[in-house]
Amino acid sequence: MSRKLIAPSFLAADFANIQQEVEMLNSSEADYIHIDIMDGVFVPNISFGFPVCQAIHQHAKKPMDFHLMIEHADPYLEDCIKAGAEIITVHEEACRHLHRTVTEIRRLGAKAGVVINPHRPVSALEEILPYVDLVLLMSVNPGFGGQKFIETTFDKVRKLKKMVDQANPEIIIEIDGGVNDKNAGELFNAGADMLVAGSFVFKSDDPRQTISNLKKA
Numbered sequence: 001m002s003r004k005l006i007a008p009s010f011l012a013a014d015f016a017n018i019q020q021e022v023e024m025l026n027s028s029e030a031d032y033i034h035i036d037i038m039d040g041v042f043v044p045n046i047s048f049g050f051p052v053c054q055a056i057h058q059h060a061k062k063p064m065d066f067h068l069m070i071e072h073a074d075p076y077l078e079d080c081i082k083a084g085a086e087i088i089t090v091h092e093e094a095c096r097h098l099h100r101t102v103t104e105i106r107r108l109g110a111k112a113g114v115v116i117n118p119h120r121p122v123s124a125l126e127e128i129l130p131y132v133d134l135v136l137l138m139s140v141n142p143g144f145g146g147q148k149f150i151e152t153t154f155d156k157v158r159k160l161k162k163m164v165d166q167a168n169p170e171i172i173i174e175i176d177g178g179v180n181d182k183n184a185g186e187l188f189n190a191g192a193d194m195l196v197a198g199s200f201v202f203k204s205d206d207p208r209q210t211i212s213n214l215k216k217a
C-alpha cells in the first residue's frame with residue numbers, strides 16, 4: 001500500500017517571501033518540505049545554500065527532505081542536519097563511496113536516501129538497498145524545476161517496487177520531477193510512496209488545495 005506522502009519542492013517557492021511560503025506549507029497537508037541543493041557541477045544549475053535552508057528551517061513545522069545534487073556530499077552532511085534535514089538523499093553516480101555516504105547519513109541520525117537519474121537502471125541499486133531508507137527516482141533530468149515528466153518512469157517505479165518488496169518493504173519510493181494531477185494517481189498505483197511537486201504546487205492558484213488534491217490522487 002502506498003503511503004501517499006507529498007513533498008512540495010521549495011525550489012519553486014517565492015524566495016522574497018520565505019516565511020509566508022513556509023507558513024503556507026505548515027498549514028497544508030504536505031508531509032515534507034523538499035529542499036533541492038545544486039552545486040553547478042553535478043547539475044548545470046546552482047540553487048541555494050545553507051543560510052537559506054536555515055531560514056526555511058527556522059519557520060518550518062514540517063520535516064525537511066534534502067535532495068543533494070552535488071559532487072561532494074560528505075563534507076556537507078552535518079550542515080544538512082543542522083539545517084533540519086530528516087531525510088538526506090544523494091545521487092548514486094555522484095558518490096564514489098556510496099555505501100560510506102549513506103552509512104554516515106544514518107549515523108548522523110537522518111534517513112538515508114539514494115537518487116537515480118532517468119537513464120540509469122534500477123538494477124544498479126540492488127547492492128545498496130539494504131543500507132537505505134528511501135530511493136528517489138528522478139522523473140526529469142536533475143537541475144531545474146518546471147520540466148516535463150518522463151513517461152517511462154511508471155515502468156521504472158513498478159520494477160523498483162518489486163525489488164524493494166523483496167529487499168525491505170519499509171523503503172520509501174519517492175518520485176521527483178514534473179509531478180502533477182495527471183500522473184500522481186498512476187505513480188501511487190505503481191508503487192510510489194512519496195511525490196515531490198514544485199511548480200505544480202507553488203504556481204497554482206491555491207497551493208494548499210493543490211497539495212490536498214495530490215494526496216487524494
Ligand SMILES: O=C(CO)[C@@H](O)[C@H](O)COP(=O)(O)O
Nearest residue numbers: 142143145146177178198199
Ligand atoms: O530535484 C528537482 C529538479 O532537479 C526537483 O525537486 C524539482 O524542483 C521539482 O520541480 P517540478 O518539476 O515539480 O517543477
Ligand SMILES: [Fe+2]
Nearest residue numbers: 036067176196
Ligand atoms: Fe528534488
